[in-house]
Amino acid sequence: MSSKYMRDFVIDCNTRHAHLPMTGLLKIQWKPLKNIVLDGSIHYTNIGTLDSKLELTTPFQQARRVVLTATHKMDRLDWIAESELEFAPMRKVSAAVRYNTGLEKLVRLEITTPFPQFQKMSTGAYFKFITQPSHWENKVDFEIVPVVGQIMATTTWQYNTKTKGTFRLDLHFRQYRSCLPRWRYRQKEYVKDKLEGFHRRVQLKYKRTQNIIIETILVTRPKIFGIVEVKMPVRGYETVKLSVGHKGTTLKDFHTTFDYETNGKKVELEALFDIVGDIKGKLMLTSPFETIKIVKIEYSHEGTSANFKTHGETVFDDYKVESDVVFTHNNQQTTGSFTFRSPWKVAEDVMLTFNKDGTMKKFTFNGEAGYESGSKYVVVLKHSLEGKDAATDLVIQNPLTDDIIMKVSYDNRRRGFTTIIQGSVGTDSSMKVVTTYKLKNYDLDLDLSLKTVIKGETQESNLVFENKGQLADFTCMGKVKTSYANIDEVIKIAFKGSNKIDDIDAKFEIQDTLKPISIVTGLKSFRKDGKLIIEAQYNDITLKSELNTADITGKYSGKMSVRTKYVDYEHFEMEVNHVRSDRYTAKNTITIKPFTYKPVVIESDIRFMGITMFEADIKLTSGFKGLENIDGKLVHKGNYEDFESSLTLNKANMVPIKLEARLNAIILSKH
Incomplete structure (x- = not known):
């Protein structure tokens, strides 16, 4: 949890x-x-x-x-x-x-502990039939470290034409080493030549009034059970x-x-x-x-x-x-x-x-779930799936917050679907997201809405996307509206063309109450004599560009203009002309009319002398002081790996300026 x-x-x-x-x-x-x-x-x-x-x-x-x-x-x-x-x-x-x-019956127990007064206890009983049932021997020992030394009792018994038996008791007490035993023995009946158990009692009498009594009971059927009891005149261990x-x-x-x-x-x-x-x-x-x-x-x-x-x-x-x-x-x-x-x-x-x-x-x-006193948590989940429709509800109850509720549903249709996601914490905070998708032929509609309530305050957002028509002729519209940042905008894209790629009309618009944007593009017969026109408008600024082509290979012209409502910056225009009469010569002219300033003209004559070598004569004419008339010459030979280039600039009453560049690159191959 x-x-x-x-x-x-x-x-x-x-x-x-x-x-x-x-x-x-x-x-x-x-x-x-x-x-x-x-x-x-x-x-x-x-x-x-x-x-x-x-x-x-x-x-x-x-x-x-x-x-x-x-x-x-x-x-x-x-x-x-x-x-x-x-x-x-x-x-x-x-x-x-x-x-x-088995025939040799044995039970032995050893216990060790970390306690000083009871470090180790060892005891065991051994019983063996030499010939059943008249001849057997038995041994019992007992020891507790460090308080009781080893006590061992050994018994043998033989009963046939002559009856005899021995008993020996070993003690760790010096004053008790010499003892007089008294033996009393009682045993249960034999079952299939196996002894079921016995009861023995040994009494050792010394110094007239001192006694040590050892009593032993052993049962082997139906379960093993044994008792060894020792009574002796030792302080603290009178009965063990x-x-x-x-x-x-x-x-x-x-x-x-x-x-x-x-x-x-x-x-x-x-x-x-x-x-x-x-x-x-x-x-x-x-x-x-x-x-x-x-x-x-x-x-x-x-x-x-x-x-x-x-x-x-x-x-x-x-x-x-x-x-x-x-x-x-x-x-x-x-x-x-x-x-x-x-x-x-x-x-x-x-x-x-x-x-x-x-x-x-x-x-x-x-x-x-319950945790600590009075803490209780409850979770309830419901889920259903029928065909392609699905719905899931979740409720969480806990002692720390209001009830938490979440719902998800998916409604599938042949040409679209609707998805709803809802969540709430108590009654003051909630969220709801609705998504609707529709597709019919080539028309597409997508609607996404979001509604939130936080501490009683409601905020809503909406996103709409529509597309009508096919790739060669379509209209696309997107709309965004939200109360979070006070945004309400519409974006429209219109594209119309014929069965040929060189006959196109396109328009792009952003509708905003503060700063609308509009871009219009037209392309007519681009492969022959024709023109490409692009016009864009943003707020108070208008940008217009035009590219003209001729039916003669290598002849192009382009023109771009910007118009504003700002004083002294109402009009800016740039025009480019390119003419290439053959494979060895070309001529470029760039004319710039910067607002209220005099025009700037850059002319260049280019001569090609093979694939990797060319030279050009450049002339700059302008109304800016210090840049009235400048002549230049550019020479280049070589490719991008190994080349030499030089640029020489000449101006009246000025020492010529020459710029040179060289590159010799070595490319190592990988083995």
Whole structure:
């Protein structure tokens, strides 16, 4: 959305899920360099592998850049699920789960954080059948850096003709290294030679009253679920509980949970992926730490490319951002909506809806957008196309200006058309342009009118063009009238000729109340004895020129005169005569009568001595002082690339003046 009355607000949303990798991008901009961008991609295969990334960038200090990556892949016989959350530069929370549900059952979890009090947590459980079900071994370990050193428990059990078992517990506490174990074991029934789960409890008693209790629960059907709970007399860690849950072996309904609890303080991590058919994803981390209480990213997409719903949600402590997209489309109607909610005042509640009803030839479009509190924008567009006629209406409603209305229509007829363009802002400002075009045989009419109303003041302009007749005999008229500059003028052009080009009458007129202009031209028998006459009149000045031709080759004469009403400048006349009796000689005479001054006569006798050489005798006679009688001689030889020219001027009681010019040009050819 863009307007000169408000800051620009741009929303860009696109998604691609027709083929892998599936990608999605949501961008919101309300100021230059003020952007919220949510960019994500998912790539998976039918064997259960997953590679995904979600990146959130904002201009806010609390969440400049948040990046979430999640992968699910196989390493030899084990599956590995890894996730990483980067919420600040060099501050990451990562989690990795390795599991195997075959004969050698394995579940291992590692979490690393940038928090000094919880740098790394590592725990795992391993169970292997040597011979089912009488001989097996088990191993469980637990460690929190830097507060809890590694705790490891190892168990072996063999039951046949001889029954024996071993148990070993390794602690990092010096005073607890010597312990007396008590073992209690309860397991579920076997199903097709596979163990569904077990429940173990180990109690270590030392110094009579001191106890360490380790309780383990593992369930593998219908989903994987495990709990490790440790109770020990260590201040701050009297009770430590770890639970892991996992459901789903493919990318359909893939759900993993992890909980870590110390004396009632719990860290919870939940991951949910479902990208077979409809798409659903969720990652949530909650903790008792002040720096990061809750982080949640949730995304869902259902439907086809023509009809779908999309929801996105991001939570970071007390900040929550939500967006929803709904789109439906068929041959007749298309509807869509977009909503965005955030805790920031500039984008608390953003809404955009649109609806198109009809075909491309005839439809109605309605669009509505809301920005900030109370801001609402409505756009209504109607369009119809029937045959060669078209009409389009546009209405824009906004809280900053009056209603904006625009209308365009095109009415096509066999020999012409009419176009109307109208626009208005409220009732005080409007514009209307009407164009009419008609063509019949060789007659053409064009009418263009413009009417504007600005703050109640009306201005009108009109342009008319008419042409009657064909090329050899036509009349053309143009008319301009406008109230902007108080102009009212008419231009007329009349041309009339016969079937021969040398018999022409032409007239050009500009009708202006202040300065009319008129030009009349006549051409009669130009190829034989005849004359060309041009007469022009502008205001109080009359210009007349005349060119006479003789039937003898090389004999021409021309005359031009100017008449005005200005004192001492009433008449100016110039006459030119040219006679060329043969190919070697020619004579020119120019006579100028400048207003009230004496005539000026220039005579020249020219002798041609080949193609590139000639000479001329020139004589100037005038009534101007110092220029009464001047004789001259011009000699030229050569062409335009290599020539020599000289001009000699003689006057009584004056030293002769000689001017010379030479040119020797060298033209280099290109290779």
